Amino acid sequence: MSGDLHISTAVIVVAAGSGTRLGAALPKAFVDLAGQTLLERSLRSIILLPYPVQVVVVAPADFVADAEAIAHKVAPGLEELVSVVNGGTTRHDSVAAGLAAVQSSVEVVLVHDAARALTPTTLFADVDMAVQATGAGIVPALPVVDSLKQVDVTGGVLGIADRDQLRAAQTPQGFPRAELEAAYAAAGSSDYTDDAAVFAANGGAVTTIPGDEVAFKITTAWDLNRAHQVLGGIPDTHRVGTGIDVHAFGEAENLWLAGLHWPGEKELSGHSDGDAVAHAICDALLSAAGLGDIGSRFGTADPAYADASGEVFVRGTIELLAASGFEPINVSVQLIGNKPRFSPRREEAQAVLTEWVGAPVSVSATTTDGLGFTGRGEGVAAIATALVRQR
Ligand SMILES: Nc1ccn([C@@H]2O[C@H](COP(=O)(O)OP(=O)(O)OP(=O)(O)O)[C@@H](O)[C@H]2O)c(=O)n1
Numbered sequence: 001m002s003g004d005l006h007i008s009t010a011v012i013v014v015a016a017g018s019g020t021r022l023g024a025a026l027p028k029a030f031v032d033l034a035g036q037t038l039l040e041r042s043l044r045s046i047i048l049l050p051y052p053v054q055v056v057v058v059a060p061a062d063f064v065a066d067a068e069a070i071a072h073k074v075a076p077g078l079e080e081l082v083s084v085v086n087g088g089t090t091r092h093d094s095v096a097a098g099l100a101a102v103q104s105s106v107e108v109v110l111v112h113d114a115a116r117a118l119t120p121t122t123l124f125a126d127v128d129m130a131v132q133a134t135g136a137g138i139v140p141a142l143p144v145v146d147s148l149k150q151v152d153v154t155g156g157v158l159g160i161a162d163r164d165q166l167r168a169a170q171t172p173q174g175f176p177r178a179e180l181e182a183a184y185a186a187a188g189s190s191d192y193t194d195d196a197a198v199f200a201a202n203g204g205a206v207t208t209i210p211g212d213e214v215a216f217k218i219t220t221a222w223d224l225n226r227a228h229q230v231l232g233g234i235p236d237t238h239r240v241g242t243g244i245d246v247h248a249f250g251e252a253e254n255l256w257l258a259g260l261h262w263p264g265e266k267e268l269s270g271h272s273d274g275d276a277v278a279h280a281i282c283d284a285l286l287s288a289a290g291l292g293d294i295g296s297r298f299g300t301a302d303p304a305y306a307d308a309s310g311e312v313f314v315r316g317t318i319e320l321l322a323a324s325g326f327e328p329i330n331v332s333v334q335l336i337g338n339k340p341r342f343s344p345r346r347e348e349a350q351a352v353l354t355e356w357v358g359a360p361v362s363v364s365a366t367t368t369d370g371l372g373f374t375g376r377g378e379g380v381a382a383i384a385t386a387l388v389r390q391r
């Protein structure tokens with residue numbers, strides 16, 4: 001097919017890095033992002049260009065077959081336009097390997113990080129058009145929003161940089177093909193961190209065009225979570241859990257509920273102080289973290305928990321979560337019962353529970369219109385939902 005079409009643009013997608021800073025089990029480009037690998041997402045964006053381009057994927061030697069399978073899935077029937085080559089030990093070497101596979105008709109070469117998996121198709125088109133219009137090297141770039149400090153090895157500040165004159169460079173970066181090849185040939189193996197630097201070092205003119213916030217490079221686990229959020233999904237480090245607890249009223253006027261003492265109100269009976277709201281919170285948190293439930297973690301057989309307060313269970317639960325690498329994000333809990341009248345002390349209860357959990361706890365209350373055991377005033381129920389994050 002490439003013999004029939006005059007392909008004037010090639011995109012080299014560098015995907016051969018190991019992703020050390022991400023710390024995943026797979027090379028970064030092969031890590032999943034909401035059902036698709038970073039490489040697949042990058043290729044899908046390129047393939048949506050409204051004109052045919054050559055695509056050269058540069059993959060780690062052990063992942064060439066995986067990259068070919070992804071390319072085939074994204075662009076079935078376009079095998080002659082999409083090829084995969086072995087990468088090098090540095091990004092610079094990987095780009096050089098990709099350049100060697102660019103076909104003869106190509107006049108403009110775009111180099112793109114597979115790690116910038118959410119880059120929109122429009123940015124590829126904008127860069128390509130700008131190269132064709134100017135004949136210069138084109139870098140999509142964003143203004144720098146932070147103040148910049150030059151530091152020594154100890155972190156001591158040596159000076160400042162004028163951020164108004166600085167831009168953060170993204171990819172795809174585009175170049176006239178012949179001049180990029182000449183620049184790479186002249187550079188040999190080098191420490192340049194991007195292609196525009198290689199191009200400029202060989203005398204090429206480089207211009208920036210506006211970049212795109214979503215073209216950020218996925219470098220760390222935090223970046224991968226951010227990409228999940230941009231896609232509207234819940235990061236796979238997040239878990240929800242549900243907890244329900246019920247206690248019957250006893251006789252003594254010693255009620256503890258939602259972390260508060262309620263003078264003049266009948267106690268809730270149980271092995272502990274019967275605080276159903278606190279217990280539902282514990283179950284929701286433990287369930288979210290896959291750590292069982294309050295019964296299996298703080299058993300009634302253990303005398304340490306006889307008459308124990310809700311605070312003991314909630315703080316104990318938070319410790320169990322922390323030991324397993326989880327931290328709460330928020331908890332929502334609803335109390336179901338006729339009494340005590342909850343709304344006047346709702347904010348007080350939320351403050352206490354939030355302090356115990358170490359994350360926002362919101363509490364609401366409702367009745368059952370006289371129906372069931374709560375409607376007859378025999379006891380209360382509480383239902384909690386917790387969201388936790390794995391660190
Ligand atoms: N030898 C290399 C190194 C990097 N890259 C690619 O260059 C892009 C930008 O590099 P970076 O985000 O630094 O990726 P890694 O080198 O994989 O990350 P790290 O430095 O954390 O190991 C990535 O798409 C990466 O796959 C490459 O093709 N070949």
Ligand SMILES: C[C@](O)(CO)[C@H](O)COP(=O)(O)O
Pocket residue numbers: 091113168169170171193194195217
């Ligand atoms: C090419 C690049 O993405 C432009 O910002 C960046 O320079 C890559 O740097 P890294 O050191 O490979 O992360």
